């Protein structure tokens with residue numbers, strides 16, 4: 048039966064996501080009312096620039112005073128789609144204090160302060176939902192929190208940033224330049240207000256922290272996540288990946304240690320084989336694998352950024368929060384968390400693709416191989432490409448099976464040596480690279496990239 052008093056909802060922010068949320072609330076009001084059991088009334092929309100043209104947004108609802116809006120005291124739900132830490136944290140806290148549940152798409156804030164916000168929501172008997180904060184439209188938070196609550200998740204791996212996937216995909220498939228691809232992602236509404244968050248991996252690291260926390264029932268913040276962005280990825284890396292039958296993706300990887308006593312969380316570019324399902328994730332799409340003991344391997348896939356897809360996730364949370372308000376209950380509180388230590392990146396074990404600029408003379412390959420052996424890093428393949436002094440581009444380009452197994456480097460000039468390792472601890476690889484840099488014959492380490500997904 049439909050309740051007569053409408054549920055009052057305030058919107059903080061009306062940009063890429065907020066304008067789509069407004070559109071859906073205003074154009075699908077009857078459907079939403081039927082699903083909730085009461086109509087939604089938009090009580091106000093806080094923005095910075097009220098005079099900006101906003102198609103389909105009721106101008107009379109706009110305000111620049113977000114604080115006054117959340118202090119009204121009659122709001123059922125506040126939807127926060129501004130982004131960033133402050134003033135948003137204070138606005139959300141104020142909303143809780145005034146009895147409103149909060150729906151947010153703000154991964155930066157959740158990854159920094161999720162535990163405290165959950166505690167405050169519980170203290171005030173209201174909800175905090177944030178499905179849109181990770182992987183846009185893809186339902187991921189709720190499946191992890193609810194559907195997999197009875198299982199033991201050991202690994203979460205995937206592409207969780209649409210902007211960087213869009214950029215890498217464009218560079219790989221159309222040969223577009225980095226800046227051109229980033230501009231296009233920004234124009235399409237995928238990038239954060241400051242795209243540094245995307246390209247330097249902060250956005251993906253925030254999402255990794257949120258996912259690891261929920262998946263492993265432990266507290267993980269963005270500071271616990273090892274982070275490398277894609278600004279160091281070169282066209283040569285992408286070309287090299289292609290030669291290996293791989294592509295480059297920015298991955299988020301969260302793992303529970305085998306003994307269950309610690310976890311790791313990391314974000315970095317990685318080469319993955321073209322045969323891996325993540326290799327075919329195009330444009331601003333995201334895809335996440337969740338590996339659980341009983342369920343096995345699950346894959347979640349869909350649009351990871353953009354106004355409408357993100358609004359879909361926000362609306363799902365809004366309906367849930369409104370239903371709870373009607374039933375005078377709360378839904379997804381924080382589950383009983385343990386505090387597992389987060390291990391450093393040095394403990395992570397994976398494979399590596401290392402590209403070295405070396406002197407093109409006899410004995411170099413053996414020298415390089417010795418350094419790998421000294422640090423207990425086993426080499427899988429070596430590929431040599433001559434670069435100068437009459438070598439005329441790539442030569443001797445077949446993979447050699449083992450250190451020393453490749454043909455002798457030709458004398459004079461420089462060559463490029465591409466080494467792919469077997470699985471080794473990150474700390475061992477770092478030590479190997481540090482030693483390689485001390486060799487006279489190693490002129491430079493052109494790139495180091497992890498190889499994942501086998």
Ligand SMILES: NC(=O)C1=CN([C@@H]2O[C@H](COP(=O)(O)OP(=O)(O)OC[C@H]3O[C@@H](n4cnc5c(N)ncnc54)[C@H](OP(=O)(O)O)[C@@H]3O)[C@@H](O)[C@H]2O)C=CC1
Nearest residue numbers: 060061062063064093094095096128129130152153352353
């Ligand atoms: N874009 C996407 O694809 C996705 C975004 N998100 C998250 O959603 C949130 C919003 O992103 P998005 O819509 O892209 O961002 P936008 O920059 O497009 O929109 C931000 C909105 O917040 C308003 N705003 C900024 N500061 C204030 C303030 N102090 N008081 C009141 N209003 C303010 C802006 O007002 P004005 O319009 O006047 O400038 C604007 O309407 C972020 O947390 C983002 O990380 C999550 C998933 C996907």
Ligand SMILES: N[C@@H](CC=O)C(=O)O
Nearest residue numbers: 208209210237239352
């Ligand atoms: N900037 C983010 C937006 C969604 O979270 C991205 O590109 O993934």
